[in-house]
Amino acid sequence: MFETSSIPAELLADITSVSKSTLLKWEKSRKIIPVFNVVTNKKEYKISDLLHFEEIRSVFAQDPELKANITKSLRDFNSIELFAGAGGLAIGLERAGFKAIALNEFNKDACRTLRINRRHWNVIEGDVKNVDFTEFIDIDLLAGGFPCQAFSYAGNKLGFEDTRGTLFFEFARAIKEMQPKVFLGENVRGLLKHDNGRTLKIMKSIIYELGYTLIEPQVLKAIFYRVPQKRERLFLIGIRNDLVRFADFKWPDPHNKIMVLRDALKAGDLYPTDVPISKGQVYAKRKKEILDLVPQGGYWRDLPDDIQREYMQKSYFLGGGKTGIARRLAWDQPSLTLTCSPAQKQTERCHPEETRPLTVREYARIQTFPDDWEFSGSLTSQYKQIGNAVPVNLAYAVGQSLVSLLNMIDIGQSSI
Structure with a gap:
């Protein structure tokens, strides 16, 4: 049933998002029972004793064959990516079934990285502020990891035009000009609490103003998706309002093994x-x-x-x-x-x-x-x-969920 029978304290803390001091409190209350590994000389916990934790069940207690199912795209979905960097997100989306129509990046070295690895990619080098997105109308997916920036408050309520000067504005401008079916925004988990939550609140209101329904933002732990790294990223997924009735988005299931x-x-x-x-x-x-x-x-x-x-x-x-x-x-x-x-x-x-x-x-x-x-x-x-990259395997997992979403939208539209 399990890839391993027990896990070390450090990994249990990572999976459950608690500190080691919390683990000690749980031990005292008998919520968890440690065992000693004579090989590593470290304290571990039997997975069979940890199944009362939802996070443990989601990783270890599911059928691996069910998790191995790969969602096939019904057609070649196209995508545009902003702030593309060295291509971590782009590779993952490509593996999931997306065809990159264009990628924008400011850094010259990163642009060269993209070009030498994918000579057929249309890499638009330069400031995103100078890119006209109107030629990419009705694209399937707009993706990008825009930096987290504070907004200058002229009042209590900011609209799309009021955020001008930030890179989120440029991401939102691309949404407005392209009208993608779906967008994917990627950011640090700190965005959730940035400026006491006001930054994300304004982003949500602008997304609504642009005619999109935002799936509740989710922090995904890379260790759950075949990435041997304790990286966490916040993902925002929006669906164009006229397509929401066909959509039932589901975040990717964790893989059945934690990579080290x-x-x-x-x-x-x-x-x-x-x-x-x-x-x-x-x-x-x-x-x-x-x-x-x-x-x-x-x-x-x-x-x-x-x-x-x-x-x-x-x-x-x-x-x-x-x-x-x-x-x-x-x-x-x-x-x-x-x-x-x-x-x-x-x-x-x-x-x-x-x-x-x-x-x-x-x-x-x-x-x-x-x-x-x-x-x-x-x-x-x-x-x-x-x-600075998005881990490729994390991007692939999210890409699979987006392919499923766009499949549903295609099927829903064709049935009208």
């Missing part, structure tokens, strides 16, 4: 071979000496106290866990969320065995890019492109 770093870097379920050798950043001499002392899965608090003080300096006396500092990843856990640089002090992503930052291809695999996807630009630029 080993799945990304070694041959197995995700990739047929070990990760290819590639370039990567390096640590300075003293930094490497210090990180040599960090155990697998550990961070700065696992260092001797005198080394902690040396490495953390004034931060040593401040509160907070700062668990990303001097962090060495572990083979049997998903990676922490990738950032734009694996070597910076606040966001270190050290290889589980070798004392070095993750390489470019290791970064790409954790984001589930294919090994033949090339990245253009300097090493720093490549890390940034990968770190």
